[in-house]
Amino acid sequence: MCGRFTLTGNLIWLIRLLGLEQLQKFAPRYNIAPSQPLIVFYKDPDSGEYKQDFQLWGLVPSFIKDPADVRNMINARAETIEQKPSFKKAFRYRRCIIPASGFYEWQKSGKDKQPWYFSPTENEHFYFAGLWDIWHGPDGEQLDTCAIITTEANRVMSRIHHRMPVIIAPDDLLTWLNDETEPAALKRLLRPFPDARMKCWKIDKLVNNPANDRPECIEPKGELQPELF
């Protein structure tokens, strides 16, 4: 699963890829949690232009009556994304990219939960595959929300947790965002990220509390790479 991540550095590479103007600076984030605003990129269905936006993490489908009924849709399973009413249309028409410097996963053993940090080896950022929607309230309120797609863990990650976020390779980003891409081709992108392109290490439980949004969250504390078998 993916329920917490980081975003630091700058997104100039992605911005250039999408032909966007230089965007405003954002403060580095070391502990982005569900319900918080995320930076997302998508192809605006109206203008056909790529767009950068902020959306709250936790997708609220447009047809929901009361958002309070459906909190916590922070992830969408890749395997069933085309069947679930909450994600079906979004998968077809409202896909997005959510950049991250790295993400956290917790390894359970008995009562203990040990956090690990995962980051890219070859690029500055991961690009999560996401879905978004807009919910309109009866009094004109609007909620722009999104979810991160998950898939089975790759080999390295499977020592820690059996699910992982879908990460789109840089070469596939435009295919993922393009509204002309066939569903079958989109589906093929929803696979585990290659082991060799990510690294990980144990970190302090400081990260557990979302209020601790600081660089210490990603400092190595113990093992680099989990034991494989």
Add this chain to the structure above:
DNA sequence: CCAGACGTTGTT
């Protein structure tokens, strides 16, 4: 036909 759900994770 209408009513009611619409999600993931993990754990048992």
Add this chain to the structure above:
DNA sequence: GTCTGG
């Protein structure tokens, strides 16, 4: 145990 908030 279960829900809410971040």
Add this chain to the structure above:
DNA sequence: CCAGACGTTGTT
């Protein structure tokens, strides 16, 4: 995802 609350009445 984890942390932290989990309640009411009335008064300030």
Add this chain to the structure above:
DNA sequence: GTCTGG
């Protein structure tokens, strides 16, 4: 809105 269950 759309699907499932009764």
